[in-house]
Amino acid sequence: MSATPSATADAPRSGTLQRAFADAAEEFGVPESVLLGVSYLESRWDGHRGAPSVTGGYGPMHLTDARTAIAEAPHHSHGEEDARGDATRPARTVDVKLPEPSELPARLRTLDRAAALTGLPAAELRRDERANIRGGAALLADAQRRLGLPKSDDPAQWYAAVAGYSGADDARSAAVFADDVFGVIREGERRTTGSGQRVVLEADPGVAPRTGQLPALGLREAPRDERVECPRSVACEWVPAPYQELGDGDYGNHDKGNRPESQRIDYIVIHDTEATWDTTLKLVQDPTYVSWHYSLRSSDGHIAQHLPAKDVGWHAGNWYVNAKSVGLEHEGFLATPDAWYTEAMYRTSARLVRYLARRYDIPLDRQHIIGHDNVPGTTGGSIRGMHTDPGPYWDWAHYFRLIGAPFHATAGPDGGLVTIRPDYRTHQPVYTGCEDPQTACAPHGSGAVRLHTGPSEDAPLVKDIGLRPDGGASTPGVNDTGARASTGQQFAVAGREGEWTAIWYLGQKAWFHDPAGRRTAVPARGPVVTPKPGLSEVPVYGRAYPESTAYPAGVPVQSISPLPYKLLAGQRYALGLRTPGEYLWATTFDPAGHRVVRGEETYYQIQFGHRVAFVKASDVTVRPSGR
Structure with missing residues (x-):
């Protein structure tokens, strides 16, 4: 990636960031609470030392310059895993061509507009937080002018301008963003940023935004498709992944299922896309590619659903996990020099996770809400190819606070x-x-x-x-x-x-x-597992497959291959969940040929390393952690 922040990137002295918001609000005639609220939804007031967000947004106001910021890396830049993760089928890997700068939508080029409005150089808008805040205020003021609305001191009069700041191309997404901004204004926020700046937005519980302004933006109305499985508090559209035969017994890009009747949904897997939004949607609609259930847009948190939760996506690189999970892809790039994700995306993702967890009885903990980087390889040979998103810059603590399970x-x-x-x-x-x-x-x-x-x-x-x-x-x-x-x-x-x-x-x-x-x-x-008395070590597995005697005629027995690790006597590991050995046999286009094989062998999922793993219940003893 070429957009490394300058070593001398300007950071405000202690106490000056709050002043910068006040000054920019006064200069451009924008209510300070509106400017603070928009900035909080975009960056939580962080400038990130002049480095870009995962989708090319800079500074506290998330001014976008994706031409400068987008990494030249394919989808899931690290790892060569087979996204399907089932050795009984041909490997299905991924390859992505990033778009040319001229193909980028206007929502990824707002820094250029801010430069034109303020007369500030693009480089200054990227690296200087005070300049960046001025740029964001200028964009809001210009939007208010173009909408024919007054530069009022009343925050309620700025609803349409706030909605338009999101860059959303449909009215529902823009409204969700604006509603979140005004929710922050009503409730207030205070936070110390990464540069040590204390910023406060005092609560204004009486603000009642003029939501009737929204049609003035002229955005398309996107009726809610009855097929989407999303909470009402988010904007969600149906962009279906294709299910069609490709010849030679292959088909794409997912499997039909009947979950949770056929199998429990135990996991929600958090990914990042390593591609822009438009590229992401093109990919998931390609029958020769792979699939996941939901994509989330960085700029405003908009959600696209591609598969019903009952169907099995090819996203985790481990067939056992695929068969028992829902995959959420977040627009972004893991290995940007200063990777960060927008507050708007965190918030809608958290609402979606909370909704899915309630619907499918999934516990809200890190044994069930896992990153792609926590999914184990299926065999020793697959470990090195497993992917590492969403990476060390994903803020799990903040995410779980938003989910409601801190x-x-x-x-x-x-x-x-x-x-x-x-x-x-x-x-x-x-x-x-x-x-x-x-x-x-x-x-x-x-x-x-x-x-x-x-x-x-x-x-x-x-x-x-x-x-x-x-x-x-x-x-x-x-x-x-x-x-x-x-x-x-x-x-x-x-x-x-x-x-x-x-x-x-x-x-x-x-x-x-x-x-x-x-x-x-x-x-x-909590409960922990340790080898049973008399065992010096027990094997560790990357999938919980049934014993050989459980497979009916016509379904090939799947090997139970241990990983190259050992759980040794005297060691203990946190117990995540208890699960029967299961294998989904799904190799035919007609789902009538699919079978769920269950055995008598029970497995325990444990937190073994950065990735989870499985041990056989017959090999271990479960006991309280404090003893």
Whole structure:
């Protein structure tokens, strides 16, 4: 990616960002609460040191310049996984061609308009937060003028201008964005940004926006399709993925199903698209490509649904997980130098997850709401090709607060488990590989802690023999998950020494820095698994397939191949869920030929490393974590 923030990117001195909003509001005649509300929905007032968002937005006002910012990388830039993840079918991989700059829509080029309105250079609008805020205020004022509406001091009079700022091309999406902005204005917000700026938006509970202004934008009306499965509080359209025969027994790009009657939906998998919105929609409508259930747009949180939840998408790279999950793709790029995701997208995604969790009885925890980077390889040979999105810059703590299930301590110091929870804003481990393997990424908040072989920053990182069978060392690479624990994940405590805590991780002790006053984890308790007495080790699996005797005639027996890890005697791992061995046999275009095979063997899902894994219940004992 070429859009590295300048080393001298201007950041306001302490206390000046609030003043910048006030000054820009006065200069352009925009109510300060409107300017603050729009900025909060776009960036939570963060300038990100002049670096672009995942879709090319810069600064607190998310002025877009995708021509400068879009990474030259294919879909899911790391990994070569077969998205279908079923060895009984031909591999289905992905390849993406990014659009030319001239093909980018106007919503990805708002910085140019701000430059024309303010006379400020584009480079200054990208890197200087005060200039960026002026640019956003100018856009709002210009929209109000073009709509023929007065530059009123009353925030309620700015509803249409706020809705238009989203860049949405349909009225419903624009209204959802504006409603969220005015929700923030009513409730108020206060936050310390990544640059240490304290910004406050005082609550205005009486504001009643003039929603009747919306038709003045002239946006298309998109009637809600009866096929969409979305909460009413979001904008959601139906963009179906194709289901058609391709010849030679192949078909695309998903499988018909009857979930949850046929199989439980246990997981919601969070992805990023590694492509722009328009490219994403083209891809999911290609029968030779792969599929997922929902796509979410960065600029305004708009949702497109492609598959009914009852059907099986090809998105996770693990057929067992595909068969039991719903996939959510978020417009964005993992390895931008300073990757960040918009508040608007976080909010609509959280509403969608909450809706799906209620509908399908999915617990709201990190054993069930997982990233693509938490999905295990199916066999030892597939581990290195598994994808790493949404990556270390996804703010799981904020996301779960929006979902309504925040991470907090659930035990005292002797609970036996910890929930990883660093402070996202101030926790800024150094990653490499955003541009090239040796160069450090720009400093940025992260929800992941780094794991060492001993209680010291100088100790080597723990090794992942699945990623590096030759015994090679883990790295601080942005795509290297070998020595990383992520916010919300729970691990069994293996020791404490000074400011360091050890957890059991990939069959070894792994230490992370956890100083008093700046904790990176909170205590928890819950069930853990450990090898049964008399067993020195037990195998670990990437899928929970049934025993061979469970398969009926006509359905080939699937091998139960252990991963190259061992759960050793004396070690403990947090128990996520209990599941019967299952395999969905789906290799025919006619779903009448599909079968769900269930066995007698029961599996436990555990938090084994950065990715989840499975062990056979017959191999382990379950006990409380504090004993």
